[in-house]
Amino acid sequence: xxxxxxxxxxxxxxxxxxxxxxxxxxxxxxxxxxxxxxxxxxxxxxxxxxxxxxxxxxxxxxxxxxxxxxxxxxxxxxxxxxxxxxxxxxxxxxxxxxxxxxxxxxxxxxxxxxxxxxxxxxxxxxxxxxxxxxxxxxxxxxxxxxxxxxxxxxxxxxxxxxxxxxxxxxxxxxxxxxxxxxxxxxxxxxxxxxxxxxxxxxxxxxxxxxxxxxxxxxxxxxxxxxxxxxxxxxxxxxxxxxxxxxxxxxxxxxxxxxxxxxxxxxxxxxxxxxxxxxxxxxxxxxxxxxxxxxxxxxxxxxxxxxxxxxxxxxxxxxxxxxxxxxxxxxxxxxxxxxxxxxxxxxxxxxxxxxxxxxxxxxxxxxxxxxxxxxxxxxxxxxxxxxxxxxxxxxxxxxxxxxxxxxxxxxxxx
Amino acid sequence: xxxxxxxxxxxxxxxxxxxxxxxxxxxxxxxxxxxxxxxxxxxxxxxxxxxxxxxxxxxxxxxxxxxxxxxxxxxxxxxxxxxxxxxxxxxxxxxxxxxxxxxxxxxxxxxxxxxxxxxxxxxxxxxxxxxxxxxxxxxxxxxxxxxxxxxxxxxxxxxxxxxxxxxxxxxxxxxxxxxxxxxxxxxxxxxxxxxxxxxxxxxxxxxxxxxxxxxxxxxxxxxxxxxxxxxxxxxxxxxxxxxxxxxxxxxxxxxxxxxxxxxxxxxxxxxxxxxxxxxxxxxxxxxxxxxxxxxxxxxxxxxxxxxxxxxxxxxxxxxxxxxxxxxxxxxxxxxxxxxxxxxxxxxxxxxxxxxxxxxxxxxxxxxxxxxxxxxxxxxxxx
Numbered sequence: 001x002x003x004x005x006x007x008x009x010x011x012x013x014x015x016x017x018x019x020x021x022x023x024x025x026x027x028x029x030x031x032x033x034x035x036x037x038x039x040x041x042x043x044x045x046x047x048x049x050x051x052x053x054x055x056x057x058x059x060x061x062x063x064x065x066x067x068x069x070x071x072x073x074x075x076x077x078x079x080x081x082x083x084x085x086x087x088x089x090x091x092x093x094x095x096x097x098x099x100x101x102x103x104x105x106x107x108x109x110x111x112x113x114x115x116x117x118x119x120x121x122x123x124x125x126x127x128x129x130x131x132x133x134x135x136x137x138x139x140x141x142x143x144x145x146x147x148x149x150x151x152x153x154x155x156x157x158x159x160x161x162x163x164x165x166x167x168x169x170x171x172x173x174x175x176x177x178x179x180x181x182x183x184x185x186x187x188x189x190x191x192x193x194x195x196x197x198x199x200x201x202x203x204x205x206x207x208x209x210x211x212x213x214x215x216x217x218x219x220x221x222x223x224x225x226x227x228x229x230x231x232x233x234x235x236x237x238x239x240x241x242x243x244x245x246x247x248x249x250x251x252x253x254x255x256x257x258x259x260x261x262x263x264x265x266x267x268x269x270x271x272x273x274x275x276x277x278x279x280x281x282x283x284x285x286x287x288x289x290x291x292x293x294x295x296x297x298x299x300x301x302x303x304x305x306x307x308x309x310x311x312x313x314x315x316x317x318x319x320x321x322x323x324x325x326x327x328x329x330x331x332x333x334x335x336x337x338x339x340x341x342x343x344x345x346x347x348x349x350x351x352x353x354x355x356x357x358x359x360x361x362x363x364x365x366x367x368x369x370x371x372x373x374x375x376x377x378x379x380x381x382x383x384x385x386x387x388x389x390x391x392x393x394x395x396x397x398x399x400x401x402x403x404x405x406x407x408x409x410x411x412x413x
Numbered sequence: 414x415x416x417x418x419x420x421x422x423x424x425x426x427x428x429x430x431x432x433x434x435x436x437x438x439x440x441x442x443x444x445x446x447x448x449x450x451x452x453x454x455x456x457x458x459x460x461x462x463x464x465x466x467x468x469x470x471x472x473x474x475x476x477x478x479x480x481x482x483x484x485x486x487x488x489x490x491x492x493x494x495x496x497x498x499x500x501x502x503x504x505x506x507x508x509x510x511x512x513x514x515x516x517x518x519x520x521x522x523x524x525x526x527x528x529x530x531x532x533x534x535x536x537x538x539x540x541x542x543x544x545x546x547x548x549x550x551x552x553x554x555x556x557x558x559x560x561x562x563x564x565x566x567x568x569x570x571x572x573x574x575x576x577x578x579x580x581x582x583x584x585x586x587x588x589x590x591x592x593x594x595x596x597x598x599x600x601x602x603x604x605x606x607x608x609x610x611x612x613x614x615x616x617x618x619x620x621x622x623x624x625x626x627x628x629x630x631x632x633x634x635x636x637x638x639x640x641x642x643x644x645x646x647x648x649x650x651x652x653x654x655x656x657x658x659x660x661x662x663x664x665x666x667x668x669x670x671x672x673x674x675x676x677x678x679x680x681x682x683x684x685x686x687x688x689x690x691x692x693x694x695x696x697x698x699x700x701x702x703x704x705x706x707x708x709x710x711x712x713x714x715x716x717x718x719x720x721x722x723x724x725x726x727x728x729x730x731x732x733x734x735x736x737x738x739x740x741x742x743x744x745x746x747x748x749x750x751x752x753x754x755x756x757x758x759x760x761x762x763x764x765x766x767x768x769x770x771x772x773x774x775x776x777x778x779x780x781x782x783x784x785x786x787x788x789x790x791x792x793x794x795x
Binding site for chain 2: 136138140147149150151152153162163164165181183185204205206207208283285294296297298299300305306307310
């Protein structure tokens with residue numbers, strides 16, 4: 001081959017080899033160090049329950065094998081690239097095919113894959129078991145938040161006499177296998193708390209089950225992992241594991257009858273404001289009109305998914321709007337997230353205390369929800385949904401009304 | 414100075430410009446703006462074409478090059494007659510008919526006119542692309558066959574499917590079975606003959622297929638004109654059937670030939686059993702060992718319940734979907750849905766959705782089995 005006409009790049013155009021190696025090493029170091037992040041609550045290499053542990057037991061060996069194979073392949077490719085780099089030398093004699101090598105390189109991956117398949121299948125079937133679960137919670141996704149309905153019956157030794165509806169935070173008893181029955185009211189979502197188990201799709205019209213169990217009291221975060229529209233990135237969730245006694249307290253509190261605000265207070269005015277502006281979609285159990293008739297929400301008339309979050313015990317939760325915006329201060333949030341085991345339950349059951357309450361996000365949300373979280377909530381643009389909203393519209397509340405609503409909602413504990 | 418072609422385009426340019434001014438002045442708002450922009454664009458396009466024609470002297474051969482009068486591409490006669498003017502005329506006629514009759518006729522005609530325009534333009538261009546007729550013909554084929562063959566195949570397939578469907582909807586169900594067995598056998602036989610008989614000309618094979626196609630389309634059109642055979646309508650499940658207040662005849666009709674098995678058993682909210690002692694209970698999906706007398710149902714969510722009848726009598730499972738005030742302010746009546754009657758050992762799916770909280774209904778949400786007293790499963794909708 002005539003090499004006389006090849007283009008020559010002068011050395012002056014390129015960084016020196018030492019500089020190139022330094023740059024590559026820095027990039028590599030950055031990538032490696034990124035894996036050492038400690039503030040990573042959704043790190044799926046940190047299982048906190050037996051189901052997630054089973055996944056971890058499976059994925060670690062697979063990861064290590066893949067890493068070894070990857071290092072070997074990249075090393076060999078790198079060696080070949082540098083060793084046989086075009087330096088203007090003659091092209092060596094070409095050969096085609098090496099049956100022994102090809103057969104070996106076919107059989108070896110097949111054996112590795114077969115070896116991985118056995119524990120994979122065992123784990124998949126193991127994770128799918130349902131018979132030993134002791135509690136049922138219906139988990140329903142909609143744009144862009146998760147609702148939890150606690151079925152009546154016994155749950156981890158605690159009797160639930162009436163259904164409980166909450167959102168954002170899934171509260172479960174520690175060391176109890178809980179069965180989530182996951183579905184969706186609008187589009188496909190996917191439920192994932194990486195510390196406790198893998199993902200499960202929420203599909204309208206279908207009911208998928210997922211085991212959930214936590215070894216230790218604490219707060220474990222997750223997020224929707226199936227792109228579900230405008231605010232998919234702001235559809236978050238958390239699982240809160242409580243000791244049995246604390247779980248009992250939580251259930252008791254959730255089933256407490258409604259206590260109306262004291263008369264002639266800002267909160268009591270807020271109750272009226274709530275009934276007038278919010279109760280068409282949001283339910284507060286037990287709230288009644290002046291004539292004593294119960295106020296019942298009809299979100300199915302206004303919202304595509306047919307529901308809006310139940311606000312009966314809003315201030316027992318630490319975040320709003322798809323568990324996206326904290327209503328606790330940074331300090332309290334950090335304390336809650338970092339406390340595990342003993343002491344967590346007490347901390348969590350205090351709910352949002354006056355010291356911890358941070359009304360900024362709640363106030364801003366009431367002022368203009370679509371401004372905080374992208375939603376299909378423009379009343380002039382709802383032809384395609386038959387006039388129904390996807391998300392919360394701007395109700396154009398006055399500052400006085402917002403003050404009243406906050407005073408009312410802060411008592412919903 | 415001005416050539417014939419450029420005069421045409423200059424005139425069109427002037428006309429478009431005048432049109433743009435008149436339209437812009439007489440029609441206001443967004444429509445006026447858009448229309449004016451459109452007409453100005455047309456004027457610019459015509460102006461451009463006028464310039465090109467002027468520059469190339471209409472593509473006329475120069476008097477200094479007499480040989481080109483015979484050899485140039487433009488001097489070549491057309492390779493054949495064109496059917497596209499006729500097709501365009503048919504399309505325009507169809508548009509006129511469609512405009513006053515059915516929109517579908519108008520739309521199909523528009524497509525026909527557009528297709529004819531494309532074919533006509535490309536044929537016109539390709540016939541004079543060079544002085545080599547064979548090359549010109551191959552050029553046309555190369556450009557249009559990738560378009561023509563798939564479209565033609567789709568049209569023929571649509572005609573065949575449409576004709577078959579019309580025939581099947583017209584003839585008797587049992588006769589249809591035999592007709593299509595015979596047609597299938599004939600097609601297979603002809604296919605076999607085609608394959609076995611070597612040397613059959615393309616024309617013969619194409620002729621046989623064309624005759625078969627014409628026959629099929631002809632019978633299909635005749636079937637479409639004669640209309641569908643009477644199709645028996647069966648009543649669906651009604652609240653009266655589910656609550657046992659419908660007539661015996663209606664209930665019998667609903668339950669006739671009802672399915673007794675369910676294939677898709679996953680994905681259920683609960684399995685509901687009626688045992689051999691007429692005891693009704695539910696096993697919640699997931700926790701199999703606890704009998705439930707109440708099921709918590711997520712609001713505004715479509716759910717499925719699988720009913721198993723282990724009693725000796727045929728039974729149906731009824732879901733009571735509540736009672737809500739009517740639009741006129743009256744109390745309203747209870748709504749219900751149910752399975753068809755399930756024989757002993759059979760099963761059936763019941764799908765329902767409860768949009769309102771249980772407190773909104775004046776009657777409780779529940780599952781019952783008509784004819785079995787004192788047994789119910791509460792449905793709790795928070």
